[in-house]
Amino acid sequence: MSKRDELFNPLDPEVIRDPYPTYRRLRETDPVYWHEQLGAWILTRHADCTHALKNPDLFTTDFRKVGVPTPGPLLSLQTLDPPDQTPLRHFAIDAMRAQDFGELERDAWQRAEALLHELRSRGTFDFVHDFATPFTLGTISRLVGMPPPEADEEWRRRNDQLHRSMDAGLDPDSEEAGLAAREAFSDYVARWLAGEPTQGISAYVADNRSQLDYSDEVLCNSLRAFWHAGFEVPARFLGNAVTTLLRHPELLEATLEDVDTAVEELVRFSGPVHVVSRMCTKNTELGGREISRGDLVVTVLAAANRDPERFDRPEELDLTRHPNPHLGFGRGTHSCLGNAVARIEGRVVLTTLFRAYPDVRLAGELQWWENATLRGLSQMPVSLGRVSATIG
Template identity: 45%
Template sequence: MEQGAVQAIAGDPLLDLARPEVLRDPYPAYARLRETAPVFWHELLGSWVLTRHADCLAVLTDSARFASDWRRAGEDIPAPLLSVQTLDPPEHTAIRHLLLDGFRAQDRQALHERLESEVRTLFAGLETRPSFDFVGDLAEPLALRFITAFLGVPAPDLDWFVPMSRTVVDGMDAGLWPEKNEPAVTARAELAAYAGGWLADPPKEGLIAYVAEHAESSGVEETILRNSLRAVLHAGYESASRLLGNAAAALLTTPGALDAFRTAPLATAVDELVRYDAPVQADARVCVEDTDLGGVTIRAGDPVTLLLGAANHDPLRFARPTELRLDRAPNPHLGFGRGAHACLGASMAIRLAGSVLATLAGRYPEARAVAEPCHRRNLTLRGLDRFEVTLRPREAGEEVRT
């Protein structure tokens, strides 16, 4: 570690992010880190931690010096973990192009029309209830239906899939809580077994059908194909469900936000909601060539953790970053990543979120929170455990529960 590069930090700034009161709003804590130690070494993680937009962007867009494939730093990575998420160019290029071609080949308009019908049906079933859990009753089932419809496979049972998916997400924080690793490995293996037969017996439509048809000519190994499709399922579900929950919480707990959403350009407003409280709060790379970054020399072999949530609130890049400004443009947030590993389904996620939130704001202008949103104890992927809301007007004397 570069001597003298890091100012003293009281306590453990990453573990502090998991305290319930900080989980509700981590952005003041991120601001303190940016101001006092924008690049610091975290002993427990054994990693440099970056908090500024410019530094995070530099790493994300420089796959030559910062690798997603840790084999380039001498790590032994098991074959089940090799996928479009973990490979680097040029090996990454073939699987990414195959998936992108598959995305473009789908009738996305028909898919979104089908999902918009489901959105209206879901809301219609919830509007008569005194209140409901926006996460469990709407965001999670809708996100799972959306991603599996795009893949072309039936949606699995929610009671089986959601706990398994959450366990995999918990494992993303195993650097801080090692006890989360083994359950996550088991859950990932169960998910792999579920997805294992897709290419052997592909559906007639959807992304999997396209990949199966073009697999041989793509030159991509079958193991990487299978792992990548599994990754699309899990990442697509988690990103979409958490985006919907975070965005709804922002709109229903920020005074005037729901009204402002109705008049803002839809894609611009959703983009700002991603920046404001992104599902993906952290990412990691490994340095493969000595690099000066943020006043620190990062050595080859050093891990680097990017706090994207902090970068998305960097005042050096965003005017008044703590404000939810639904007409913010341009908006160069890092919520969908950048560079070779930018999110494949970003446009789809924006379209899905737009459909749900436009229905919420347009048809239910009196919608409101009836309890504070409850966040899951995750730092890599930020999301809600529960968020009790109602689509009805407030009754006299009623207060929000905490």
């Protein structure tokens, strides 16, 4: 960015550490805000964000509709809109319904317990790197039916490149490496599909591929995007959620009394997906502003999730909040297909961690990824303490 924006400098260290005061100021001052350096409209109200997400004919993820080319590695279920997207999304939903989520959850309980038991012997460990990431990677890989790749230096480099490229609007130099990383992960998916998988979603895809009239590139990109988001996003959510609860220990009892309701509130209050972008397809009006065809529109979901026009006491963490119409899993045709998996992981981890290890605590300095799109901790040292006598 050429200069500091008066209202919103997303990569400012203070905004990275705590973006919510900035979101509130934007929402109160200029909720449909033209950001000169980003060249985009910033939406921070729940109603405006919902409108943009639920109207793909007007606010599209397929930028080709307004003459902006989409690189091959980005063509996927995530970037197509109805009607082009519809058969593929229905296929993806059918693939999910064909899976045994009861068995997936039973496996998640076993792995969470075993991994925490192993980590306890270290004394202090990094919750995100040592627990949340391998746990969520194991869950989504089991669901997809692919073995988790070896987390070697090449893997970490590619994953970091993809992660950084989510902020390509702020750092254009990250885009090329991010595309290469996506292509490498899609190649991994393609090789696995070519091996005639017998389990999970990949087996369903291999067995029913003939039903779809899409290129192999779009199909592999779609499965890659689902798989990658399936560990990267929930790993960050678990780190955010556990940190939030450890800062509010008086709420731990309420968490365990109704963990499913607590998970929904934690998604609203500290969810990792902060922004998603759309492009306007025709001149329109929103919030008193004239938005032109070809304008980029950034919906700030994390700001919408604290909109007082939609939520009572929005800045308060209320683990009994119901109903809870948060936008943490999106809305419309691009709402998160893996939301059921994320809810399972939240239920499993929060229950296992806080029941088995009541003395768990933060044990060092927290550090946040320098990322405005997907918020999460890059360093989260914790200590588990004693094991509860009531475990099991």
